[in-house]
Amino acid sequence: xxxxxxxxxxxxxxxxxxxxxxxxxxxxxxxxxxxxxxxxxxxxxxxxxxxxxxxxxxxxxxxxxxxxxxxxxxxxxxxxxxxxxxxxxxxxxxxxxxxxxxxxxxxxxxxxxxxxxxxxxxxxxxxxxxxxxxxxxxxxxxxxxxxxxxxxxxxxxxxxxxxxxxxxxxxxxxxxxxxxxxxxxxxxxxxxxxxxxxxxxxxxxxxxxxxxxxxxxxxxxxxxxxxxxxxxxxxxxxxxxxxxxxxxxxxxxxxxxxxxxxxxxxxxxxxxxxxxxxxxxxxxxxxxxxxxxxxxxxxxxxxxxxxxxxxxxxxxxxx
Amino acid sequence: xxxxxxxxxxxxxxxxxxxxxxxxxxxxxxxxxxxxxxxxxxxxxxxxxxxxxxxxxxxxxxxxxxxxxxxxxxxxxxxxxxxxxxxxxxxxxxxxxxxxxxxxxxxxxxxxxxxxxxxxxxxxxxxxxxxxxxxxxxxxxxxxxxxxxxxxxxxxxxxxxxxxxxxxxxxxxxxxxxx
Numbered sequence: 001x002x003x004x005x006x007x008x009x010x011x012x013x014x015x016x017x018x019x020x021x022x023x024x025x026x027x028x029x030x031x032x033x034x035x036x037x038x039x040x041x042x043x044x045x046x047x048x049x050x051x052x053x054x055x056x057x058x059x060x061x062x063x064x065x066x067x068x069x070x071x072x073x074x075x076x077x078x079x080x081x082x083x084x085x086x087x088x089x090x091x092x093x094x095x096x097x098x099x100x101x102x103x104x105x106x107x108x109x110x111x112x113x114x115x116x117x118x119x120x121x122x123x124x125x126x127x128x129x130x131x132x133x134x135x136x137x138x139x140x141x142x143x144x145x146x147x148x149x150x151x152x153x154x155x156x157x158x159x160x161x162x163x164x165x166x167x168x169x170x171x172x173x174x175x176x177x178x179x180x181x182x183x184x185x186x187x188x189x190x191x192x193x194x195x196x197x198x199x200x201x202x203x204x205x206x207x208x209x210x211x212x213x214x215x216x217x218x219x220x221x222x223x224x225x226x227x228x229x230x231x232x233x234x235x236x237x238x239x240x241x242x243x244x245x246x247x248x249x250x251x252x253x254x255x256x257x258x259x260x261x262x263x264x265x266x267x268x269x270x271x272x273x274x275x276x277x278x279x280x281x282x283x284x285x286x287x288x289x290x291x292x293x294x295x296x297x298x299x300x301x302x303x304x305x306x307x308x309x310x311x312x313x314x315x316x317x318x319x
Numbered sequence: 320x321x322x323x324x325x326x327x328x329x330x331x332x333x334x335x336x337x338x339x340x341x342x343x344x345x346x347x348x349x350x351x352x353x354x355x356x357x358x359x360x361x362x363x364x365x366x367x368x369x370x371x372x373x374x375x376x377x378x379x380x381x382x383x384x385x386x387x388x389x390x391x392x393x394x395x396x397x398x399x400x401x402x403x404x405x406x407x408x409x410x411x412x413x414x415x416x417x418x419x420x421x422x423x424x425x426x427x428x429x430x431x432x433x434x435x436x437x438x439x440x441x442x443x444x445x446x447x448x449x450x451x452x453x454x455x456x457x458x459x460x461x462x463x464x465x466x467x468x469x470x471x472x473x474x475x476x477x478x479x480x481x482x483x484x485x486x487x488x489x490x491x492x493x494x495x496x497x498x
Contacts, residue, residue, distance in 0.1 A: 028412075032397060035415045041449055044400040074400075308405045 011123050011130040012302055015144045015183045023148060023187055024160065029301035030149050030294070036073065037297055047076040050307050053101055054110040055081040056133070057118075062268060062292065063133050063142075067110045070299035076307070079106070094118070095125055102126045107307055111135075129306040137174050143267055144180030146298040148188055150291045151222055154263055162189035167216055169195040169248055170226030170275055171237075173202045177267045178226055182207055190222075195248065199237040213247070217254055222263045223285075225250055225275045241274050250276045260284050265291060332498040335480060341461065341492055344477035345374070348459055349381035351475050356426055359389035361454065363425045367443045368397040368413030370432035373492060374461055378430060392420040396429075398442035416446070423451035428475075432490040434460040437471035461490045 012018070018026065036044050052071040054064050064080070071078045081101060088097060098109070108129040111119050116136030123130040134140040151161055166185050172178045172194050185192045186207065193216060194201065194209045201209055210216065217223070228244060238244045245251065250264065255278045258264070264286045270276055280286040336344070356362050359382065366375025372395045379393035399412040429443055440458060447453065459475035464482040478495065482488060487498045 031415050032400065032412050036400070039449065044449070045445070046400040046405055304400070309408075 010306065011119075012141055012306060013119050013123060013130065013132045014139045015141045015180045015187070018141070020160070020187045023145065023184055026145055026298065026301045026305055027149050027152060029305060030145075030297045033070075033073075033297040033300035033304070034153075034294070036300070037293075043073050043075060045075045046304055046308055047071070047074040050074075050076040050107040051079060051105060052076050052108045052110060052303065052307075053079040053081060053106045054133070055097075055101070055112075057083050057111075057113045058134065060112055060134070062295070063112065064110075066292070066295040067131075067133065067142075067299050067303075070296050070303055073296070074300055074303055074308075076107075076303065079104075094122075098122055098125050102128060108303065131302060131306070134176055136176065138176050138179065140176040140180045142295070142299055142302055143177050144182075144184035145302065146291060146295040147181045147224070147265060147267075148184040149298050150265065150287055150294045151185070151190075151263060152188075153294065154287050154290065155221070160188035160190075161185060164190040164221040165193075165216075165219055166190045166222040166224060167193045167195050167213070167220050168224040168226065169213060170228055171200045172196045172205070172226070173200045174229065175226050181224065181267075185222075197238060197244075197248070211247075213254070214257075218257050218259065220259070220262050222265060223250070223258065224265045227267065227269065228271055228274045230271070245274055245277055249274060250278060252278050255283060258283070258285065263287050268292065332496050334494055334496055336478060336490075336495040338493050341477070341490075341494060344461060345377050345381055348475045348477060349378055349385060352378070352382065352428055352457075352459070353385065355457070355474070359386060359391055361424065361426050362428060363392045363394065363420055363422065364428045364430060365418065365422075365443075365447060366393070366395045367429060367431040367439060368395055368399075368416070370490065371395075371430045372414070374432055374459075374490075375430040377492065378428075378459065394418040394420060396443055396446045398439055398446045401442035401445040403438060403442065418447075418450050421451060422447060422453050424454050425451075427453040427456045428459055429456055430459045432461050433488050434458070434463045434471075434473055434476075435466055435488075437467045437469035440471050441469050462488055462495055464488050 036042055054067055056064050068078045106128050108131060109122060110131045110133050111122055112133040113135050116138035118135050119130050119132040132139055132141055168178055168182055182192050192207045194205055194207050195213050197211060262285045264283050266276060266288045280288050353359060364375045364379050366372035375393050375395065379391055382391050395417045397413050397416045427447055431440065444456060457474040460473045461477035462480050463473055463476045464480050466484055482497060489496050
């Protein structure tokens with residue numbers, strides 16, 4: 001998949017766009033950003049004069065705050081487009097909204113939308129960089145990158161994730177996180193297995209699938225639990241949340257069977273008692289808070305990669 | 320930072336210094352650092368990624384050999400997030416900065432392999448300042464090739480090397496080569 005532009009590194013729309021080399025480039029940059037974040041004064045002047053606008057058409061706290069923190073730590077200016085206070089309520093179209101914000105001189109849009117493909121559409125309308133912060137069921141590339149970065153740093157690796165056995169458990173079908181994270185893991189060489197009831201699997205998947213979590217749980221390097229969305233119950237895709245937990249949840253019995261070094265991950269927010277029915281703080285391998293912390297470093301790396309790098313002689317981000 | 324010119328095809332790389340010359344220059348600079356600072360109290364050595372790191376380590380090892388009672392901390396700093404040409408060229412940061420000691424009140428000897436425009440040193444000064452307020456910052460380079468674009472001068476120089484801007488200078492422990 002391409003962005004449809006001559007400068008492929010201008011926007012980040014999906015993990016596939018980056019490819020293995022691009023992912024590794026971002027993860028290496030994230031090491032630098034993590035070092036910045038460990039300092040008493042976690043701020044560098046790298047993106048002075050750049051403006052990053054977050055445009056969120058869906059609720060989000062952690063992703064939006066994470067992006068805005070990342071932009072500020074690189075000394076970029078941030079703007080927040082809040083849908084509820086906007087002219088969208090007066091009937092302004094998405095295109096007019098993007099054109100209006102673009103006219104104010106924005107270098108990057110961070111966009112989340114309930115409709116798959118919206119960031120691609122926006123990318124055609126603007127010359128600014130576009131970062132997909134989640135579109136429908138489709139894609140959430142920075143989540144995939146921060147998950148890959150969390151596995152890599154937690155296991156003390158420097159290159160890819162070759163040979164790691166990773167299970168992603170839960171509502172694969174409706175999850176943009178599952179799609180981006182499994183792609184990132186796979187492109188870095190990990191063996192990914194998707195674990196879900198058949199009703200929660202998409203019709204076509206590239207990874208092997210199973211309904212038998214108990215059959216593989218003892219042989220995992222990473223156990224990635226997805227959020228079970230309550231609204232799926234209304235669609236009768238699982239018989240009951242209790243049954244879901246008993247077959248696919250991280251129960252105390254399953255937690256006891258995990259190898260101590262197995263990483264336990266979750267994109268948040270956790271439905272306590274559903275997909276994770278134990279206290280994550282008592283799991284030795286839980287890296288769920290590290291995922292949040294790493295999210296800032298990885299988003300700094302993405303912003304710097306898109307806005308801070310340029311080929312001499314090309315027009316681009318030096319406005 | 321070495322020069323960034325891809326330039327014309329120069330068939331004959333010119334060897335300016337050999338490995339022994341580089342070793343002697345490092346020994347001399349190590350002595351000069353001790354002499355200028357009247358000892359080693361509060362002196363720390365910081366190599367600038369990428370080219371200055373090996374030289375900083377070599378200087379640190381040489382100073383430890385001269386004065387065993389005063390081991391000098393050696394760190395490194397990556398200046399790529401502080402450059403003034405961000406967005407104008409491809410960015411490829413070196414290794415991650417490693418300043419595990421306190422630079423507040425220290426005398427920081429900043430080390431790079433080749434001093435050229437001075438812009439890398441300018442960025443490295445800003446980077447060091449984000450870790451604390453050194454008492455003083457001094458600059459040691461193996462080669463000063465001229466063409467400064469900023470008011471920056473080295474305190475310790477291995478060799479002054481007049482060059483033209485279309486030449487490329489590389490400086491390693493194996494020697495200094497103009498190509």
